[in-house]
Amino acid sequence: xxxxxxxxxxxHAGLRPERYRDYLDPKYRDVFDVALPIQIQETEAAAKKFLxxxxxxxxxxxREQPLSGAWDHDERVxxxxxxxxxxxxxxxxxxxxxxxPPFGAGLSLPTENVDPELQWAGAxxxxxxxxxxxQMAPERRAGVAITPVLWDTDTAVQEIHWAKKHGLAGILxxxxxxxxxxxxxxxxxxxxxxxxxxxxxxxxxxxxAPMEDYGDHQGMxxxxxxxxxxxxxxxxxxLIWGGVFERHPGLKLAITESTAIWVPEALQLMDxxxxxxxxxxxxxxxRSHLSLKPSEYFRRNVFLGASCMxxxxxxxxxxxxxANIMWGSDYPHPEGSWPYTRSQMVESFRxxxxxELAAMLGGTAVALYGFDTxxxxxxxxxxxxxxSAFHA
Amino acid sequence: xxxxxxxxxxxHAGLRPERYRDYLDPKYRDVFDVALPIQIQETEAAAKKFLxxxxxxxxxxxREQPLSGAWDHDERVxxxxxxxxxxxxxxxxxxxxxxxPPFGAGLSLPTENVDPELQWAGAxxxxxxxxxxxQMAPERRAGVAITPVLWDTDTAVQEIHWAKKHGLAGILxxxxxxxxxxxxxxxxxxxxxxxxxxxxxxxxxxxxAPMEDYGDHQGMxxxxxxxxxxxxxxxxxxLIWGGVFERHPGLKLAITESTAIWVPEALQLMDxxxxxxxxxxxxxxxRSHLSLKPSEYFRRNVFLGASCMxxxxxxxxxxxxxANIMWGSDYPHPEGSWPYTRSQMVESFRxxxxxELAAMLGGTAVALYGFDTxxxxxxxxxxxxxxSAFHA
Numbered sequence: 001x002x003x004x005x006x007x008x009x010x011x012h013a014g015l016r017p018e019r020y021r022d023y024l025d026p027k028y029r030d031v032f033d034v035a036l037p038i039q040i041q042e043t044e045a046a047a048k049k050f051l052x053x054x055x056x057x058x059x060x061x062x063r064e065q066p067l068s069g070a071w072d073h074d075e076r077v078x079x080x081x082x083x084x085x086x087x088x089x090x091x092x093x094x095x096x097x098x099x100x101p102p103f104g105a106g107l108s109l110p111t112e113n114v115d116p117e118l119q120w121a122g123a124x125x126x127x128x129x130x131x132x133x134x135q136m137a138p139e140r141r142a143g144v145a146i147t148p149v150l151w152d153t154d155t156a157v158q159e160i161h162w163a164k165k166h167g168l169a170g171i172l173x174x175x176x177x178x179x180x181x182x183x184x185x186x187x188x189x190x191x192x193x194x195x196x197x198x199x200x201x202x203x204x205x206x207x208x209a210p211m212e213d214y215g216d217h218q219g220m221x222x223x224x225x226x227x228x229x230x231x232x233x234x235x236x237x238x239l240i241w242g243g244v245f246e247r248h249p250g251l252k253l254a255i256t257e258s259t260a261i262w263v264p265e266a267l268q269l270m271d272x273x274x275x276x277x278x279x280x281x282x283x284x285x286x287r288s289h290l291s292l293k294p295s296e297y298f299r300r301n302v303f304l305g306a307s308c309m310x311x312x313x314x315x316x317x318x319x320x321x322x323a324n325i326m327w328g329s330d331y332p333h334p335e336g337s338w339p340y341t342r343s344q345m346v347e348s349f350r351x352x353x354x355x356e357l358a359a360m361l362g363g364t365a366v367a368l369y370g371f372d373t374x375x376x377x378x379x380x381x382x383x384x385x386x387x388s389a390f391h392a
Numbered sequence: 393x394x395x396x397x398x399x400x401x402x403x404h405a406g407l408r409p410e411r412y413r414d415y416l417d418p419k420y421r422d423v424f425d426v427a428l429p430i431q432i433q434e435t436e437a438a439a440k441k442f443l444x445x446x447x448x449x450x451x452x453x454x455r456e457q458p459l460s461g462a463w464d465h466d467e468r469v470x471x472x473x474x475x476x477x478x479x480x481x482x483x484x485x486x487x488x489x490x491x492x493p494p495f496g497a498g499l500s501l502p503t504e505n506v507d508p509e510l511q512w513a514g515a516x517x518x519x520x521x522x523x524x525x526x527q528m529a530p531e532r533r534a535g536v537a538i539t540p541v542l543w544d545t546d547t548a549v550q551e552i553h554w555a556k557k558h559g560l561a562g563i564l565x566x567x568x569x570x571x572x573x574x575x576x577x578x579x580x581x582x583x584x585x586x587x588x589x590x591x592x593x594x595x596x597x598x599x600x601a602p603m604e605d606y607g608d609h610q611g612m613x614x615x616x617x618x619x620x621x622x623x624x625x626x627x628x629x630x631l632i633w634g635g636v637f638e639r640h641p642g643l644k645l646a647i648t649e650s651t652a653i654w655v656p657e658a659l660q661l662m663d664x665x666x667x668x669x670x671x672x673x674x675x676x677x678x679r680s681h682l683s684l685k686p687s688e689y690f691r692r693n694v695f696l697g698a699s700c701m702x703x704x705x706x707x708x709x710x711x712x713x714x715a716n717i718m719w720g721s722d723y724p725h726p727e728g729s730w731p732y733t734r735s736q737m738v739e740s741f742r743x744x745x746x747x748e749l750a751a752m753l754g755g756t757a758v759a760l761y762g763f764d765t766x767x768x769x770x771x772x773x774x775x776x777x778x779x780s781a782f783h784a
Contacts, residue, residue, distance in 0.1 A: 181607070184610065214576075215576075226658075226665060
């Protein structure tokens with residue numbers, strides 16, 4: 001009986017805040033001791049604002065053990081096996097409001113109220129731990145290094161080399177740059193060059209948004225969830241128009257947990273803007289440095305970490321780009337498909353041709369991150385979701 | 393033979409910079425005299441950065457006369473008659489780079505490097521002139537008052553009353569608020585209440601975008617034209633989630649020259665977020681203050697100034713919302729359909745059922761702005777596009 005090789009392109013892991021101390025450069029540990037209680041306090045306040053305490057507490061009941069898979073190898077393996085997931089791409093912030101690396105080095109990598117040197121120190125602490133964590137199951141885990149690339153470029157390039165050398169598969173860059181330089185700025189060239197040369201996948205992950213615009217007024221959460229995806233996708237057109245994929249044809253970008261539904265419209269819009277027309281002709285020569293249409297860079301260089309892909313997106317997979325889609329479970333975040341991945345998958349993907357399904361569930365991620373399918377084969381034979389479930 | 397009543401929901405008018413002096417409060421004229429050469433210099437520099445000088449100059453050749461319709465009544469009437477347009481909604485900045493009101497009171501209403509008092513003075517100067525200009529053909533012209541509402545609310549409410557009293561049809565508000573309060577802030581309540589009470593349509597018009605993010609790097613113009621529409625649409629979800637349309641069921645918002653293609657997706661996204669779900673439940677109670685779904689507010693309260701609507705959007709008119717669409721010509725901007733409106737219209741709308749076409753070309757705008765169809769009837773009989781052209 002055939003089984004699918006499943007890679008989750010969107011998983012998270014992280015230590016409990018106090019445990020990052022051991023992974024920090026010793027010289028930052030004094031600051032860490034002072035900052036830790038403040039961080040915990042702020043994280044709790046943010047969680048209170050952000051999450052409904054009751055629903056969250058209710059949801060956690062009985063989930064303590066699988067949630068500890070955010071940092072515990074054995075628990076993690078149980079959950080992933082249960083979900084039929086053979087391999088995973090690992091981002092920071094294991095449990096949304098409990099596993100942030102210190103000094104603002106978490107998923108959203110803010111640029112305000114952080115110290116660049118400390119943010120880097122926090123990122124490195126996480127990256128060191130992540131290397132260890134991935135090495136506990138190297139054939140299953142592709143770790144994404146945290147890299148606050150907006151500050152000093154040399155530091156970023158060094159960390160990219162370090163991450164590659166230690167077996168990590170890519171880097172997470174901030175999706176928002178605040179008052180710093182956007183991603184079409186030439187200063188980032190060495191970063192793109194290093195990632196292209198080393199085969200390190202560049203990642204954007206949703207979550208960050210301009211909270212200062214939302215305030216505490218009624219409706220702020222509705223506004224956030226309406227536009228949050230846009231903020232993680234936005235760097236895409238800075239990279240495309242900035243010619244980054246023109247200069248680095250081998251560079252790969254993954255946009256994770258940012259839905260896929262926006263893709264057809266965004267590509268059509270950019271291609272239309274790219275084409276000669278009365279409307280765009282007056283606006284200057286912004287095409288001469290691009291030999292391809294925006295959609296062609298997208299097809300070649302960009303991948304979607306399509307977490308918990310809903311049926312509606314599956315139906316549009318050819319317009320979105322079959323070869324750009326990589327399914328993800330978002331474990332251990334509460335909005336993820338776990339521990340019901342097997343049934344949710346069938347709901348979303350029932351009836352999709354086998355080769356297309358194999359690509360979206362795992363094949364594309366295998367190629368992008370270099371998972372070893374031979375090594376994974378015995379595991380897949382044991383836990384992989386059965387083909388028959390999708391084609392009954 | 394039947395003819396369509398056409399209203400352009402997107403036209404522009406404005407004086408040459410130096411001529412705003414006469415419409416300014418006398419106490420601001422000394423500042424004006426100092427600021428004028430600087431404004432002209434800056435506008436020229438911006439135009440140089442923004443527009444390809446050669447293409448722009450080439451395009452202008454032979455168009456000097458129709459372009460002067462930006463401020464000249466007789467020339468304007470000629471162009472509109474030639475295009476078959478009976479009535480129009482008039483925004484500022486007649487000629488993109490030549491008709492901005494003083495002190496940053498133009499279409500994009502910036503919040504940086506402007507003085508609130510002076511910006512209001514510039515806005516009032518334009519509004520005074522606009523009243524005169526509309527009164528030269530009151531049955532054909534619905535003027536939109538410039539209102540930099542982000543500063544002092546009382547000032548804004550006063551100007552809204554003044555504008556209503558002097559026959560203007562609505563207000564233009566900034567689509568971006570910079571560091572000031574976004575539109576779900578309770579402080580704006582008196583503004584929404586005044587507009588609802590007086591039947592003044594609130595307008596957002598595309599154009600403004602965070603240029604500081606783009607810099608001067610390669611690709612900046614491609615980035616701008618990719619995301620500019622998003623920046624003018626963005627206030628929509630601040631208003632919807634903020635409960636503004638819940639509290640003001642009679643308030644009308646028009647989003648102008650911002651395309652219509654984003655509508656089905658945006659409404660679906662917001663409705664999905666509004667619906668109870670595992671994903672959104674954890675994020676707090678942001679629904680209890682809304683008795684309708686986001687799309688229901690949109691259908692009731694929001695209109696699209698669909699400038700030069702392309703065929704692709706026409707085909708999607710039912711998904712976008714037939715009753716929300718108002719065609720526009722964007723005269724005298726270079727990206728507008730003039731002076732070829734008649735043929736462009738046929739290209740876009742050929743084969744559309746008569747009642748649907750009548751609504752999009754004029755009927756919906758007539759109802760929204762209160763144009764008097766009886767007074768316009770003789771004009772329509774003379775200049776209106778013939779029905780037969782669309783249904784051959």
